[in-house]
Amino acid sequence: MADIGTLNRTAAGFDAVADRVASGPRGRRPRRALSPRNIMLYGTLFVAALYYLLPLYVMVVTSLKGMPEIRMGNIFSPPMEITFEPWVKAWAEACTGLNCDGLSRGFWNSVRILVPSVVVSIAVASVSGYSLANWRFKGSELFFSILIIGAFIPYQVMIYPVVIVLRELGVYGTLTGLVIVHTIFGMPILTLLFRNYFASLPVELFKAARIDGAGFWSIYFRIMLPMALPIFVVAMILQVTGIWNDFLFGVVFTRPDTYPMTVQLNNIVNSVQGVKEYNVNMAATLLTGAVPLIVYFVSGRLFVRGIAAGAVKG
Amino acid sequence: MNSNVSITNPSVSIRDLSLSFGAVSVLQNLDLDIRDGEFLVLLGSSGCGKSTLLNCIAGLLEPTDGQIFIKEKNVTWEEPKDRGIGMVFQSYALYPQMTVEKNLSFGLRVAKVPKEEIDKRVARAAEILQIGPLLKRKPAELSGGQRQRVAIGRALVRDVDVFLFDEPLSNLDAKLRSELRVEIKRLHQSLKNTMIYVTHDQIEALTLADRIAIMKSGVIQQLDDPIHIYNRPKNLFVAGFIGSPSMNFLRGELAEEGGRVVFRTHGVNFSLDRYDAAEPLRAGRKVVLGVRPEHITVDGKTGGETHEAVVDIEEPMGADNLLWLKHAGHTLSVRIGGARRYAVGSKVELSFDMSLASLFDAETEDRI
Ligand SMILES: Nc1ncnc2c1ncn2[C@@H]1O[C@H](COP(=O)(O)OP(=O)(O)OP(=O)(O)O)[C@@H](O)[C@H]1O
Ligand SMILES: [Mg+2]
Numbered sequence: 001m002a003d004i005g006t007l008n009r010t011a012a013g014f015d016a017v018a019d020r021v022a023s024g025p026r027g028r029r030p031r032r033a034l035s036p037r038n039i040m041l042y043g044t045l046f047v048a049a050l051y052y053l054l055p056l057y058v059m060v061v062t063s064l065k066g067m068p069e070i071r072m073g074n075i076f077s078p079p080m081e082i083t084f085e086p087w088v089k090a091w092a093e094a095c096t097g098l099n100c101d102g103l104s105r106g107f108w109n110s111v112r113i114l115v116p117s118v119v120v121s122i123a124v125a126s127v128s129g130y131s132l133a134n135w136r137f138k139g140s141e142l143f144f145s146i147l148i149i150g151a152f153i154p155y156q157v158m159i160y161p162v163v164i165v166l167r168e169l170g171v172y173g174t175l176t177g178l179v180i181v182h183t184i185f186g187m188p189i190l191t192l193l194f195r196n197y198f199a200s201l202p203v204e205l206f207k208a209a210r211i212d213g214a215g216f217w218s219i220y221f222r223i224m225l226p227m228a229l230p231i232f233v234v235a236m237i238l239q240v241t242g243i244w245n246d247f248l249f250g251v252v253f254t255r256p257d258t259y260p261m262t263v264q265l266n267n268i269v270n271s272v273q274g275v276k277e278y279n280v281n282m283a284a285t286l287l288t289g290a291v292p293l294i295v296y297f298v299s300g301r302l303f304v305r306g307i308a309a310g311a312v313k314g
Numbered sequence: 315m316n317s318n319v320s321i322t323n324p325s326v327s328i329r330d331l332s333l334s335f336g337a338v339s340v341l342q343n344l345d346l347d348i349r350d351g352e353f354l355v356l357l358g359s360s361g362c363g364k365s366t367l368l369n370c371i372a373g374l375l376e377p378t379d380g381q382i383f384i385k386e387k388n389v390t391w392e393e394p395k396d397r398g399i400g401m402v403f404q405s406y407a408l409y410p411q412m413t414v415e416k417n418l419s420f421g422l423r424v425a426k427v428p429k430e431e432i433d434k435r436v437a438r439a440a441e442i443l444q445i446g447p448l449l450k451r452k453p454a455e456l457s458g459g460q461r462q463r464v465a466i467g468r469a470l471v472r473d474v475d476v477f478l479f480d481e482p483l484s485n486l487d488a489k490l491r492s493e494l495r496v497e498i499k500r501l502h503q504s505l506k507n508t509m510i511y512v513t514h515d516q517i518e519a520l521t522l523a524d525r526i527a528i529m530k531s532g533v534i535q536q537l538d539d540p541i542h543i544y545n546r547p548k549n550l551f552v553a554g555f556i557g558s559p560s561m562n563f564l565r566g567e568l569a570e571e572g573g574r575v576v577f578r579t580h581g582v583n584f585s586l587d588r589y590d591a592a593e594p595l596r597a598g599r600k601v602v603l604g605v606r607p608e609h610i611t612v613d614g615k616t617g618g619e620t621h622e623a624v625v626d627i628e629e630p631m632g633a634d635n636l637l638w639l640k641h642a643g644h645t646l647s648v649r650i651g652g653a654r655r656y657a658v659g660s661k662v663e664l665s666f667d668m669s670l671a672s673l674f675d676a677e678t679e680d681r682i
Contacts, residue, residue, distance in 0.1 A: 205407050212424055213395030
């Protein structure tokens, strides 16, 4: 009898526990979707998105309209009949100066400038960042400081001296000259990026590699490079967008037949003769901006990871 | 300092080594000889220059002055790889993108050792360290203990004369640490290489070392085997550094009593008849008496001189029981068997084992 009594009491105990669990808060705390915080947050995001997307929308819409439709003046209305004529014209027929083969010439010029500039500048900067971080030599800190100061000098100040230097070297006006200029001007920020990344890696790794007998290049290629992929992606994005969007160096250091796409775009959009073909201008601008956009979309996730991996660490 | 240099055919010998980072002098005129096959532990508090010394031996830091010999060869200007050393770091420093196997063989591949030879040596190291099943894994997929084994293996495959360990067990939890400690000892016994081991864990030092070098701000205070370091510390610093709970220190002076020199503190005399002094004791000298907690007996039947004390705090620690006692103005810690318990406030009789005590000059802090 006593046993049954105990059992009953235990069962009652369980009930009490069950009641408490059923009535009290449990698990994840519910959050209201329309809390003031959320309204603020999403409201701000929405406004910011609108701010950037509206011009893009206008450009896309306008580039798909014919000129008569544009003249009607409703820049926000979608095209009544879609035409790709302006895109074709912008790419292959628009006239800039003497040539009438559209932006395609500028596109290929830009590619010919971009690829070697990006490759050379990243290669040089990663090696110098690595040696500044790991192979401290006499005066390396001073060298680094000077390089960083270089990042703050406005480019315009240096253009004339650089023109003279390139002329003396006999590469003024050639693509080689422009590649050299892009490499040099990319150096401060890229070296900083790489130096900080390599400095954030544990020194013991470097010491262990030296004890294992690896030298300067062998440590760079076999130990450091494989660990630095995220930062290479960051550097690549910085350089691709920077060099592709460059106008100043392009217009100063090249000749009309080697103009990069941005300079050509400017010439198309700002040409004074004839009617302004807004649809062609919009298409040309979108075409020119496509490369950096695609780079961002493809590697955006890697970019964020690379920034988080060390670019912002001291 | 020259007492450190007395060995014929040393495996590693350091002569007059100094190193400073700019204005900060880390090592000063350091001399050290290490026997072939010896397990030497460098022990000292944080920042005293242990890692710096090890990095100098490895060739990762350039000394400001002095020479380093390994196997009788002056390696002061040699590259790390040409010194015949292997090094194990506290943070493991495994190459993250390589598998364990590639980590082990990296040094050999750099040195262009033939493939069959590499395979043979990796297999041997893997067997010794029991990491065979892990060879295809990346370091990120290993536990801390396994990573440190791989790091040791990296030194092992290179067939070096001298192993350098920089706090290899500090990142591991207590249980793993004691396991790996035993394993390193076993490794040393089977390989018979010279090993230099940096730690600030005195248990590691006492259990592993053939000899211990105690360092303080870049200077070796005492270089001796663990027994001597523990029982005959050369100065007050060494005495206080080694031992946990640390040695009891009583400040007082030497005095005469019935034609004998005794130690006197707060009007209480301690007989020094059984103390093994290195120099004649003279009355009037200010001294510090050091006695380890286990060298004081509580309520023993020794029949000798006893001193009365009051129990202040009791700390039972399982195997032992640590008593904190008030005696003549001092607080003393005494270690007794775990089964013997005392109530707080009870009076006890203490007898000091003076044959194992240490007497230091209060001025120079050196052992008398
Ligand atoms: N690159 C450096 N530049 C300037 N000072 C340094 C440098 N490396 C070490 N030091 C200084 O040298 C002293 C000794 O450092 P070391 O790393 O040898 O200490 P340690 O005994 O290994 O200490 P721990 O037990 O904490 O590892 C420290 O005071 C440290 O601040
Ligand atoms: Mg250290």
